[in-house]
Amino acid sequence: MSLNHTNWLANTLALALVCIGFLLISGEASAVxxxxxxxxxxxxxxxxxxxxxxxxxxxxxxxxxxxxxxxxxxxxxxxxxxxxxxxxxxxxxxxxxxxxxxxxxxxxxxxxxxxxxxxxxxxxxxxxxxxxxxxxxxxxxxxxxxxxxxxxNTVYGTTITAIDGEKTVNPNENVKFQMSVKNTGGNDEDSVTISFSGNGVDQWDITPQPSTLTIDIDELAYFNLSVTPDIEAIAGLKSISIIATSGDGSTKSSTSITVKVNQLPALQVDKVGTSSKDVEAGKRVYYTFDVTNKGNAVDTFNLAVDISSLPTGWDASLDQDKISNLGVDENITLTDVLVVKAPEDAAADVEISIIVTISSDYNASINSTYTSRTTVLQNFEPKVSIVGEDTMSGKPEDQVNFTIKITNDGNGDDDIALALIGGNASWGQLGDSAFTLEAGTNSTTTLRVTPPKDTEAKNGYILIVRATSEDDTTTNSRNIFINVQQIYEVSVQVSGDSSKKGDPGDELSYQILVKNKGNGDDTFTLSLEGEKADWGSILDEVELTSGESTTVNLTVNIDDDATVGDNDIIVRGTSEDNPSVNDTGTVKVSVNKQFKVDVIVSSMSGDP
CATH class of the missing domain: 2.60.40.2310 (Immunoglobulin-like)
Known part of the structure; x- marks a missing residue:
C-alpha cells in the first residue's frame, strides 16, 4: 500500500474517532x-x-x-x-x-x-x-x-485601674499612686500613653512613671503616678483623672485618684507703724498690726496677750481676741487692738515689752507673735515751795531770809535750775541754784532778799522764784512777798542866801527847801525856833512823797524896835508820823544901824 493511501486511512480513522468522541460528549453535555x-x-x-x-x-x-x-x-x-x-x-x-x-x-x-x-x-x-x-x-x-x-483589623482597648485610690500629702511633698493598665480590648501589642487632667492642679508636679507602656494582649502593666502639690496648694480634696490612650490615639480609658492636701496652718504678723511707743504715766497707748493667713486653708486665729511678766500696776488688753474665717493670703489690719496702760506712778524710762500671741484655731501650735515696747516718758514736774512764811518785812538795805524748798514731783531724775525772775529779781540772792533730784525727793536753799536803798515803803513787793526742769520747758514758780517798811527822814535847808540884812520894820524873805528823804509819803510840820522866831512866818506843814522836795517861803518882819545885831531863826521840819525825825535849817537876820534922815521928794508933775 502506498504511503499516501496509508496516510489517508490514518486521517480518516482519526476523523472518525473525533466524530464519535464528539457525539459522545455532546450527548453527555446535553444532559448536564x-x-x-x-x-x-x-x-x-x-x-x-x-x-x-x-x-x-x-x-x-x-x-x-x-x-x-x-x-x-x-x-x-x-x-x-x-x-x-x-x-x-x-x-x-x-x-x-x-x-x-x-x-x-x-x-x-x-x-x-x-x-x-x-x-x-x-x-x-x-x-x-x-x-x-x-x-x-x-x-x-x-x-x-x-x-x-x-x-x-487591629482593635484597641485598655482598662486603667488605680490601685491606690486616695492618698494624703502635704504641700510641696511627693506622693505616688500605683496604677495598672491592662490590654483588655486589643488584639495586638499596644503602645499606651499615660496622661492626666484635673482642676486646680496647674502648678502641681504630676508625672506618670513611665509615661508610655507597651502591653501585649491581656497583659497587665504597672506604673506610678508621682504627685507633688505646689507649696501653696489649697487644703482639701483634688480629683485627678488618669487617661490611658492606645496607639491609635483615640481609644482611651480613664480612672481617677483623689489627693487629699493636708491643711498646713501658717500666718504672718506685721507691725503697722511703729511697735515702740512712749507713754505718759497714767496714760494709755495703742498698737496696730496686720495678720495674714499664709496657710493653705481658711482659718480662724485666736489672740492672747501675755501678762504673766507684767509689772504691778500696768495693764495690757486686747480690743478683740479672735479673727474668724480668714481666707488664704487674706490679711486683716487690727487697728488699736492692743491697749497698754501705764500706772500713775510709773517711773521714767521704764520699758515694758508686751507679747501678743496669734495662733491657728486649727492647730494652736502654729502661732506668731507681735511684741510691743512701751517706754514711760519722763514727766517733768518741779515744785517750788516756801518753808515757813512767804511774806517778810524789812527796811531798804535790810536783809531778810526765806527758805526755799525744791521738790521733784516727776517720775525720773531731774536737773532742776532755780532762778529769780520779775522786776525785783535783783533784790534776791539764792544760796544754790542747781539741784539734781531723784523722783520724789527734795532739797532746800536760802533766798536772801535785800530791798535796795530808797525802795518805797509798800507792802506786797513780789519776787518770783522759778524752777525749770532739764527739758527747759517745764517750770514751776512761787511768789514771795516783801513788805518794805517806811524810813522817816527829812531835810530842811535854806535855799539861796541864808543871811540877810534889814532895817527895823523891814520884811525879809528866805526860801526854805524841805525834802522827804524817807521812802514813803510823809507830812512834815514846819515850826520856827529861836529868840526872834516871832518875827517869822512860814507854812504850817507840807505833804511830800518819797524823795520829793518843796520850797516854802519864810517871811521875816524885823521888829520896829529891833536893835542892831544878828539874829538866828531856826526852821524845824518834823515828821508827822514819826515826830522823832526832824531836821532844821537856820536863817540869819542882821538888823542894820538906824540913821534917821527925813527926805522930801518933789515931783515935777506936781505930784506930792
Missing amino acids: DDYDHKMTFTPDTQNGDPEELVQFSISIENTGDKDDTYDMSVTNSTIPTGYTAYIIPTEISVDDGDTGTATLFVKIANRTVGTADAGDTAQISFKSKSQHTDEGCDPCGKTKTQTAGVII
Whole structure:
C-alpha cells in the first residue's frame, strides 16, 4: 500500500474517532446543561474586628435549561478555630435563567483565641450544589465552590485601674499612686500613653512613671503616678483623672485618684507703724498690726496677750481676741487692738515689752507673735515751795531770809535750775541754784532778799522764784512777798542866801527847801525856833512823797524896835508820823544901824 493511501486511512480513522468522541460528549453535555449554574459573591475580602459578624452576598445564576434547587454549605475544614460561618438560606430554588441570592455570615473569633490577632487572615470555602437527579446521570447537577477572605483589623482597648485610690500629702511633698493598665480590648501589642487632667492642679508636679507602656494582649502593666502639690496648694480634696490612650490615639480609658492636701496652718504678723511707743504715766497707748493667713486653708486665729511678766500696776488688753474665717493670703489690719496702760506712778524710762500671741484655731501650735515696747516718758514736774512764811518785812538795805524748798514731783531724775525772775529779781540772792533730784525727793536753799536803798515803803513787793526742769520747758514758780517798811527822814535847808540884812520894820524873805528823804509819803510840820522866831512866818506843814522836795517861803518882819545885831531863826521840819525825825535849817537876820534922815521928794508933775 502506498504511503499516501496509508496516510489517508490514518486521517480518516482519526476523523472518525473525533466524530464519535464528539457525539459522545455532546450527548453527555446535553444532559448536564439542563442543570448548570454559576455562583459568584461580593466582596472578595472583608475586614473585620474580632467577634464581628461580616457578610458576603452570594448570587446563584441558573444557567441550565431547567429550574433547579441548590444546597448552600460551608466547608467546615476551612473555618478557623473560634470562627463560625453559615449561609442563609441553606437552600435556594432558582428558575432557569434566573438568579437567586444567599448570604454568607462569618463571625470572627474572639481576640484571645489566637486566630483573630491584628492582621490575621481567614480563607473560608463555601459551595452551592444542584439537587437535581435524572435518569441516565447520577447526579446530573453541578457543585460550585468559592472562597471568601477575611482580614482581621487591629482593635484597641485598655482598662486603667488605680490601685491606690486616695492618698494624703502635704504641700510641696511627693506622693505616688500605683496604677495598672491592662490590654483588655486589643488584639495586638499596644503602645499606651499615660496622661492626666484635673482642676486646680496647674502648678502641681504630676508625672506618670513611665509615661508610655507597651502591653501585649491581656497583659497587665504597672506604673506610678508621682504627685507633688505646689507649696501653696489649697487644703482639701483634688480629683485627678488618669487617661490611658492606645496607639491609635483615640481609644482611651480613664480612672481617677483623689489627693487629699493636708491643711498646713501658717500666718504672718506685721507691725503697722511703729511697735515702740512712749507713754505718759497714767496714760494709755495703742498698737496696730496686720495678720495674714499664709496657710493653705481658711482659718480662724485666736489672740492672747501675755501678762504673766507684767509689772504691778500696768495693764495690757486686747480690743478683740479672735479673727474668724480668714481666707488664704487674706490679711486683716487690727487697728488699736492692743491697749497698754501705764500706772500713775510709773517711773521714767521704764520699758515694758508686751507679747501678743496669734495662733491657728486649727492647730494652736502654729502661732506668731507681735511684741510691743512701751517706754514711760519722763514727766517733768518741779515744785517750788516756801518753808515757813512767804511774806517778810524789812527796811531798804535790810536783809531778810526765806527758805526755799525744791521738790521733784516727776517720775525720773531731774536737773532742776532755780532762778529769780520779775522786776525785783535783783533784790534776791539764792544760796544754790542747781539741784539734781531723784523722783520724789527734795532739797532746800536760802533766798536772801535785800530791798535796795530808797525802795518805797509798800507792802506786797513780789519776787518770783522759778524752777525749770532739764527739758527747759517745764517750770514751776512761787511768789514771795516783801513788805518794805517806811524810813522817816527829812531835810530842811535854806535855799539861796541864808543871811540877810534889814532895817527895823523891814520884811525879809528866805526860801526854805524841805525834802522827804524817807521812802514813803510823809507830812512834815514846819515850826520856827529861836529868840526872834516871832518875827517869822512860814507854812504850817507840807505833804511830800518819797524823795520829793518843796520850797516854802519864810517871811521875816524885823521888829520896829529891833536893835542892831544878828539874829538866828531856826526852821524845824518834823515828821508827822514819826515826830522823832526832824531836821532844821537856820536863817540869819542882821538888823542894820538906824540913821534917821527925813527926805522930801518933789515931783515935777506936781505930784506930792
